Amino acid sequence: MTKYIDNVNTYLSQMKIKQTYVSMKSGIDKKKLSRILTGTQDASGTDMERIANALGERMEFFLNDSFSVPRIMDFEPEKIAFYAGETTEKQEEVANKLLQLMENIDEVMSAKNRFLNISRE
Template sequence: MTLFIENYNSYIDYYKIKQVYISKMSGIDKNKLSRILKGAQDETGADMEKMAGALGKGIDFFVSNDFSIPEASSRTFDSVAFYAGEPTDHQKDIAENLIEMMDNIDQVLGAKSRFIDIAGI
């Protein structure tokens, strides 16, 4: 197994990233990806580029001899987590809007049922 695959597996194991997500983001068939990650099939340069890109990284991130995964204590737990590394500002905005909507979903659904009751539907 190559250094790229060893480090890549460590990263996705740590962050609990599913192979199906990587397959969809990279465009690599899920069966081929599975063989690559198990070391049963050699990865090409194009495969490495797609796999690293699927996680928002470059190949060089995963081929470093001193590869390390950020400690859990350095991660903030009061924000929405994304599978592919740090979220962009746009992703943060979307996540915050979704969280706000979910915080208010009970009020929205309650209002709907009150309107239905009033209307006699």
């Protein structure tokens, strides 16, 4: 296997990213991606570029001799992130409302409990 593929596999493993996600983001067929990542099929320059872009990195990142992947535990534990592609205005509005709900979930649940307690009286 090439250094590029070894580094991509290390990145996927440490960041806990599934091949299915990379396939979807890169547009590379799942079976072809699997063959590339196992070293059964050589990756073209285009394939390498598409895989790197799908992972939010430049191709050179995976070719670097001093390759290192940030450890997941280095990220703040109370934060959750995922990439859902380019969002529409409506999707962004819904996401912001969900964030507000998550930030205020204690108050929402507390209000529900108070309401239930009042209804029992």
